[in-house]
Amino acid sequence: MESPLVVIKDVSFQYDSQESLALNQINMEVYEGEWLAIVGHNGSGKSTLARLLNGLQFPKEGSITVAGITLAEETIWDIRRQIGMVFQNPDNQFVGTTVQDDVAFGLENNGIPVDVMSERVVDALKKVNMDSFLDQEPHHLSGGQKQRVAIAGVLALKPSIIILDEATSMLDPRGRAEVIETIMKLQKQDKITVISITHDLEEASRADRIIVMNKGEVYREGTPNEIFLMDEELIKLGLDIPFPIKMSNKLREKGISLGQQYLTEEELVAGLWTSHSKM
Amino acid sequence: MDISLKNVEYRYSADTPFERLAIQDVNIDISSGSYTAIIGHTGSGKSTVLQHLNALLKPTKGTVFIGNREIKAGRKEKNLKGIREKVGIVFQFPEHQLFEETVEKDICFGPLNFGVSETEAKKRANEAIKQVGLSEEILEKSPFDLSGGQMRRVAIAGVLAMEPECIVLDEPTAGLDPRGRKEIMDLFYKLHQERDLATVLVTHSMEDAARYADEIVIMHKGTVLQKGTPNEIFSDPERLLAHGLDVPDVVRFQLRIEKTFQTKFDRICLKEDELINMLAAFLKRRGAQ
Amino acid sequence: MMEKMIIGRYVPADSLLHRMDPRSKLILVFLFVGVIFLANNFWTYGILLIYTLLMAGFSKIPPRFLIGGLKPVLWLVIFTFFLHLFLTREGAVIFDLGWFKIYEEGLRQGIFISMRFFLLILITSLLTLTTTPIEITDGLERLLGPLKKLKFPVHELALMMSIALRFIPTLMQETDKIMKAQTARGVEYTSGPIKERLKAVVPLLIPLFISSFKRAEELAVAMEARGYKGGEGRTKYRQLSWSTVDTLMILLLLAVTVLLIVFRG
Numbered sequence: 018m019e020s021p022l023v024v025i026k027d028v029s030f031q032y033d034s035q036e037s038l039a040l041n042q043i044n045m046e047v048y049e050g051e052w053l054a055i056v057g058h059n060g061s062g063k064s065t066l067a068r069l070l071n072g073l074q075f076p077k078e079g080s081i082t083v084a085g086i087t088l089a090e091e092t093i094w095d096i097r098r099q100i101g102m103v104f105q106n107p108d109n110q111f112v113g114t115t116v117q118d119d120v121a122f123g124l125e126n127n128g129i130p131v132d133v134m135s136e137r138v139v140d141a142l143k144k145v146n147m148d149s150f151l152d153q154e155p156h157h158l159s160g161g162q163k164q165r166v167a168i169a170g171v172l173a174l175k176p177s178i179i180i181l182d183e184a185t186s187m188l189d190p191r192g193r194a195e196v197i198e199t200i201m202k203l204q205k206q207d208k209i210t211v212i213s214i215t216h217d218l219e220e221a222s223r224a225d226r227i228i229v230m231n232k233g234e235v236y237r238e239g240t241p242n243e244i245f246l247m248d249e250e251l252i253k254l255g256l257d258i259p260f261p262i263k264m265s266n267k268l269r270e271k272g273i274s275l276g277q278q279y280l281t282e283e284e285l286v287a288g289l290w291t292s293h294s295k296m
Numbered sequence: 297m298d299i300s301l302k303n304v305e306y307r308y309s310a311d312t313p314f315e316r317l318a319i320q321d322v323n324i325d326i327s328s329g330s331y332t333a334i335i336g337h338t339g340s341g342k343s344t345v346l347q348h349l350n351a352l353l354k355p356t357k358g359t360v361f362i363g364n365r366e367i368k369a370g371r372k373e374k375n376l377k378g379i380r381e382k383v384g385i386v387f388q389f390p391e392h393q394l395f396e397e398t399v400e401k402d403i404c405f406g407p408l409n410f411g412v413s414e415t416e417a418k419k420r421a422n423e424a425i426k427q428v429g430l431s432e433e434i435l436e437k438s439p440f441d442l443s444g445g446q447m448r449r450v451a452i453a454g455v456l457a458m459e460p461e462c463i464v465l466d467e468p469t470a471g472l473d474p475r476g477r478k479e480i481m482d483l484f485y486k487l488h489q490e491r492d493l494a495t496v497l498v499t500h501s502m503e504d505a506a507r508y509a510d511e512i513v514i515m516h517k518g519t520v521l522q523k524g525t526p527n528e529i530f531s532d533p534e535r536l537l538a539h540g541l542d543v544p545d546v547v548r549f550q551l552r553i554e555k556t557f558q559t560k561f562d563r564i565c566l567k568e569d570e571l572i573n574m575l576a577a578f579l580k581r582r583g584a585q
Numbered sequence: 586m587m588e589k590m591i592i593g594r595y596v597p598a599d600s601l602l603h604r605m606d607p608r609s610k611l612i613l614v615f616l617f618v619g620v621i622f623l624a625n626n627f628w629t630y631g632i633l634l635i636y637t638l639l640m641a642g643f644s645k646i647p648p649r650f651l652i653g654g655l656k657p658v659l660w661l662v663i664f665t666f667f668l669h670l671f672l673t674r675e676g677a678v679i680f681d682l683g684w685f686k687i688y689e690e691g692l693r694q695g696i697f698i699s700m701r702f703f704l705l706i707l708i709t710s711l712l713t714l715t716t717t718p719i720e721i722t723d724g725l726e727r728l729l730g731p732l733k734k735l736k737f738p739v740h741e742l743a744l745m746m747s748i749a750l751r752f753i754p755t756l757m758q759e760t761d762k763i764m765k766a767q768t769a770r771g772v773e774y775t776s777g778p779i780k781e782r783l784k785a786v787v788p789l790l791i792p793l794f795i796s797s798f799k800r801a802e803e804l805a806v807a808m809e810a811r812g813y814k815g816g817e818g819r820t821k822y823r824q825l826s827w828s829t830v831d832t833l834m835i836l837l838l839l840a841v842t843v844l845l846i847v848f849r850g
Contacts, residue, residue: 058473059445071810094812102810109800110807114719114751121822126812128820138822156754159338170811186471189338189500190542216473257474260545267568271576282545286552293579294557352765377771385769392759393766395791405788409771440795454770 021046022177022210023070028079030065039065041233043079047178052204052211054221057230058255063214066230067182070212071102084177098127101171105183107163111155116147119155120170127174141173142166144207145199161192165199172203179203181213185220197223218251218259222280229254242278261285297363297382297461297494299326299349305357305369306344318344319518322358326511328461329492331485333505336515337541345515346498349464350383351376363461381410384460388467390451391444399425399442399450400435406458417457424453428483445476452480456487462494463487469504481508506530506544506566514541530564546571557582594654595717600645601830602715607724609831614712616838621701623845630700632848636841637704644715651710658706666699718750723823740816748804756797763792 023046030040040062047053057063068074069081072093081088083096101123104110113119120138129137142148145165155163164184171179181200185193197220203209213220221227227244229237231254237244245251245262252258258266261282265275268289276292279285305320319341326332326349336342347353348360351367360367362379384406387393396402403424404417412420425435428449434442439450448468455463465484469477485508488495499505505512506526513523516539522529529536533543533551543551546568553575554560561578565571597603602610624630641651669691676690713721726743733739764774772785 058475060443068806073806073810094814097810097812102807104803104807104810106800106803108755109803112748112751112804112808112811114717114747118719118822122808122813123811125819125822126814128818131820131822131824134820134822154754155751156758174812191337191500218474252475255473255475260549263568264549264572267572268576271572273576273579282549282552286549286556289553289579290556293582347765350769352768374776377773380769380771385766387762387766387769390766392792392796393763393770393788395788395795406770458770 022049022084023047023212024080024082025066025070026080026082028069028076028081030069030074030076032065038233040069040076043233043235045228045235045238047210047212049177049210050204050208051226052200052213052224054224054227055212055214055230056216056218056221056227056256057236058216061230061255062233063230064182065233067102067180067212067214070180071100072096098174099176100178100180101174101176102180102182103164103167103171103184105186107160107167107187108155110167111163114154115151116142116153116155116158116166117151119166120173123170123174137173138169141169144172144203145169159192160188161195164188164192164196168196168199168203172207172209176209178210178212181211181215183214183216185215185217193217193220216256218245218257222259229256241280245278245280297328298361299363299383299462299494300324300361301345301348301355301358302361303358304345304348304355304360306348306353307356310356317518319515320357322520324513324520324523326462326494326496328494330511331488331495331497331509332511332513333497333499333509334513334515335499335502335505335541336521337500340515341518342498342515343466344518346385346464346466346496349462349496350385351379352385377410381458382461383464384455384458384462385464386452386455386466386468388470389448390455390468391439391447393454394439394447394451397438398435399437399439402439402450403435403454403457406454410458420457420459421453424457425450427456427487428453429479445472448472448476448480452483460493462496464496464498466498467500468497484508502542502544502547506546516541526566527564530566533564594713596646596650596714598645598715600643600715602640602644602711604828604830605715605834606825606827606831607716607720608728608825609827609834610712610716611721611724611728613834613838614708616835616842617708618705620838620842620845621704623842623849624701625697626848626850628848629845629850630697632841632844633704634700636838637707640711641707644711646711646714651707655706655710659703662699662703662706665702666695669695669698719747719823722746722750723821723825727825740819744816752800755800756793759796760789760793763789 025043025045028040028043029038031038043066055063055066065074069076070083072088084099086092086095088096111119112122117138120141121134124134124137139148142151145168147162147165147169150158150162158166168179185196188196200211200213201223204211213224215221222241224241227239227241228235229244236254237247245259248258248266261279265279265285269275274292275288277288279288301322301324304322306318308316308318322345324345334342334345344353348355351360351362351373354367354373355369357369359369363382365379367373394402396405400418400421403421407417407420408414421435422432425432430446430449434446439447442450468484469480472480481504484495487493497504497509510525511523512526512529514521514529514536521539530543530547533547536543544566546566547564550561550565550571561574565574621633624633670687671691673691673694674688676688678686679689679692680687722743726739729737729739767788768774772788773781774785
């Protein structure tokens with residue numbers, strides 16, 4: 018594997034108002050072009066980690082390196098150009114009065130010349146399939162649409178990493194599907210590194226790699242396949258088991274052999290078909 | 297107490313250039329002690345229906361019967377408090393309505409508004425806080441020092457303390473993690489069963505509707521697309537899918553199996569174990585042939 | 586009634602006034618406010634009336650809509666008229682009921698002042714009807730630009746205004762939601778004694794404040810994450826362009842001013 022894009026080394030963090038550590042001795046790496054899902058129940062420390070990555074908070078101990086730059090007061094703006102962030106509440110990150118103004122906001126902040134700007138705004142909106150909403154005002158958009166605009170706002174700045182901090186948790190199923198689809202497309206076609214922080218394991222099952230957080234620590238790390246083998250342990254951690262995995266487990270209990278682990282329903286049904294049709 | 301909507305229509309900003317038809321020809325019956333789920337996409341009219349259930353909105357056409365009250369279009373209604381005491385609503389993100397200095401005061405707010413005595417209100421607060429799975433010590437705290445999940449529970453306790461005869465839930469689990477989601481849903485189900493509390497769940501989730509409700513109403517583009525028991529509703533899953541609506545995971549899985557294996561099971565399963573048993577038997581039969 | 590009000594609303598259309606640079610429109614309104622005080626007789630008020638109606642015509646806003654929307658303020662205009670009619674005691678008596686007299690000067694004053702009032706409202710409404718709030722903000726920011734040298738926080742002010750504009754509809758929705766939630770908990774907002782209704786404001790305002798603070802905090806974080814670090818080194822996405830029409834419109838108002846000076850009594 019190539020060298021890591023993000024290195025988190027022995028990072029600990031504590032909020033002033035709290036007695037226990039929000040993050041305790043975290044070590045992890047993020048590789049270029051991968052989709053890493055960080056999962057955990059509310060309060061497991063996963064969102065704190067996102068805030069540290071973007072320099073919104075500073076670690077108490079340890080170091081964070083992004084694309085070779087070590088995070089510190091002086092490098093914070095360089096790092097923010099590398100990392101784009103989409104937050105949980107679709108309303109509270111929409112700055113512009115219209116869709117295009119909002120996408121342009123980040124570009125304006127970075128002093129991008131006007132002629133480049135309009136091109137980038139339209140390009141970014143095309144990528145999230147919102148280019149027909151240029152002059153729409155935020156209160157006329159659905160939650161999913163607002164989140165896609167937020168993603169476009171991040172894309173326009175051409176970051177190397179996008180962090181989604183529970184970006185789908187306030188959306189209805191349709192909005193959630195729209196956002197996940199957009200992210201999948203971006204990661205595959207535009208080779209953007211994605212870190213998604215979520216408690217939705219359905220979403221996490223699309224990732225290349227999952228890190229499970231619990232009580233401010235890295236509890237487990239692995240591919241979705243490996244993580245979902247944890248089964249009941251996930252429920253104890255306040256999480257859930259994705260539906261296809263649940264069904265596979267129940268089938269196994271009934272003595273139906275499946276051969277391998279399937280992450281999606283399509284694969285599971287196809288697997289059942291191949292193993293039960295050639296007899 | 298029964299609630300029923302008869303030919304209800306509602307228009308927002310009626311008689312202005314900004315007029316918008318939200319629902320029309322809506323007929324829904326909610327009988328006492330039942331668990332009804334109202335499902336639909338954002339914009340299907342389900343939250344407009346919800347607001348008719350305790351006269352927060354008055355129909356622009358048709359009639360709403362709430363217990364022995366009758367809310368008719370075009371008529372001025374007075375003293376709706378009686379209705380609101382009987383029908384409690386837990387709005388989406390109910391923690392946004394907290395405002396008092398202590399949790400106890402906030403929970404007592406509803407009962408006191410309805411003329412309950414202070415001692416009685418405190419007694420109810422005490423009960424309600426336990427019902428939502430929090431300890432009594434929390435009563436003295438400020439609601440704003442609590443975690444998000446705790447705030448949600450306190451807000452729910454505030455509605456329970458009104459001791460309504462019917463409780464209406466608007467996406468009560470939005471934004472919670474899987475554990476929190478399950479706990480809250482189980483809590484309402486327990487109340488429904490133990491106290492025979494009529495429950496109306498307004499949701500996007502076909503899963504929750506199939507799991508808890510005994511009546512399902514499907515809203516689509518401002519009208520009732522379908523209503524019936526979960527078995528009736530999901531016996532024709534293609535119809536729902538054709539309208540861009542979801543079906544529960546189990547049903548979707550069964551359809552996929554049926555399509556791939558070109559077969560038809562004799563019924564639609566709503567429970568995972570039921571389907572697994574059927575599927576296992578089917579696969580074994582197939583293997584034996 | 587509020588829904589029919591047009592003051593402060595933007596009506597999208599493609600007209601001469603819509604296409605004008607917000608800076609020139611702002612300058613025109615400010616000039617007009619000064620110029621209107623030059624009028625002091627029927628000739629000069631007549632000129633101003635014609636000018637205002639001409640502008641209304643340029644806006645392509647249907648007259649019916651304009652009159653309907655201004656109705657709520659027309660009552661104020663009529664009130665002003667009668668106030669001056671009854672209270673001025675100068676000039677010849679033109680109407681006498683013994684205990685009640687109307688003077689010539691009163692009639693003049695009534696007509697002129699209410700006319701002045703009406704024209705001002707119409708002209709400012711035309712500005713907001715044909716210019717989006719964000720254009721007005723941009724225009725103001727640019728017009729006030731020179732004040733930056735005096736350490737006047739022009740950029741911050743404009744940003745604050747645009748964020749306020751962005752969040753007004755969101756806060757309205759939020760207010761409606763909290764009001765409904767508290768109504769469901771037994772609060773009465775639309776009936777009952779005044780004292781009770783005033784008390785009912787508390788359970789509305791506190792949650793509204795709390796959520797606004799939370800929003801503000803989250804918005805600040807989101808803005809920082811998107812690289813916002815003040816006005817320094819920032820570019821502007823929205824460009825304003827001053828055209829010949831803008832210059833001509835300013836010249837027109839200057840011509841009107843000259844006419845007023847000539848014809849005033």
